[in-house]
Amino acid sequence: MEILNRRARYDYNIVSEYEAGIVLTGTEIKSIRMGRMNIKDSYAIVRNEEVYLLNAHISSYEKGNIFNHDEDRTRKLLLNKEEIKKINNKLLLDGYTLVPLKVYFVRGRAKILLGLGKGKKNYDKREDIKKRDMEREIRYNYR
Numbered sequence: 059m060e061i062l063n064r065r066a067r068y069d070y071n072i073v074s075e076y077e078a079g080i081v082l083t084g085t086e087i088k089s090i091r092m093g094r095m096n097i098k099d100s101y102a103i104v105r106n107e108e109v110y111l112l113n114a115h116i117s118s119y120e121k122g123n124i125f126n127h128d129e130d131r132t133r134k135l136l137l138n139k140e141e142i143k144k145i146n147n148k149l150l151l152d153g154y155t156l157v158p159l160k161v162y163f164v165r166g167r168a169k170i171l172l173g174l175g176k177g178k179k180n181y182d183k184r185e186d187i188k189k190r191d192m193e194r195e196i197r198y199n200y201r
Contacts, residue, residue: 061090061161063097068183070157070175076145078109079136080161080168085119085126090168095161102135102156102172104146109135111158111170135170148174 066072082090089095094117102111111133118126137145148154159171178186 059091059093059163061093061095061097063100063157063159065098066157066159066173066175068178068186070155070173070177071182072157072159072173072175073148073154074174075159076137076141076172076174078170078172080111080170081134081136082168086116087168088119089116090161091163097158097161097170100158102158104142104149104156107139107142107146109137109142109145109156109172111135114158135172145174152176 096115100111100114102109104110113130114133115130118129145156149156154174154176157173157175159173161168161170163169
């Protein structure tokens with residue numbers, strides 16, 4: 059089960075990627091296993107030398123009753139101190155943004171792939187679309 063953020067690579071030039079763990083409650087992990095998570099509008103920040111995921115929506119678990127979680131709460135991400143320092147320097151000095159690319163499972167634990175990137179301008183997006191169309195046309199003509 060993978061939850062993708064297809065919009066991230068369209069809106070940002072991703073320079074580097076980091077894998078992080080997510081601190082979740084019991085009903086949140088059950089909802090993610092069912093594929094009920096949305097990371098389209100979410101982003102990550104560094105606060106007090108810790109990384110947090112904001113605006114990630116995890117739908118409530120149907121059988122969770124009183125133990126259900128807040129759907130849009132801020133979630134802590136688990137990274138090494140060196141990685142956090144490196145990311146924080148890029149965010150503060152170079153104007154990069156930390157966006158989630160996908161959520162997946164490794165040995166039963168939920169992981170998130172974060173991309174460090176700069177926002178694209180509209181003309182960059184048009185260039186990417188043009189390049190993709192040309193490659194598709196070349197592949198189609200060689201069949």
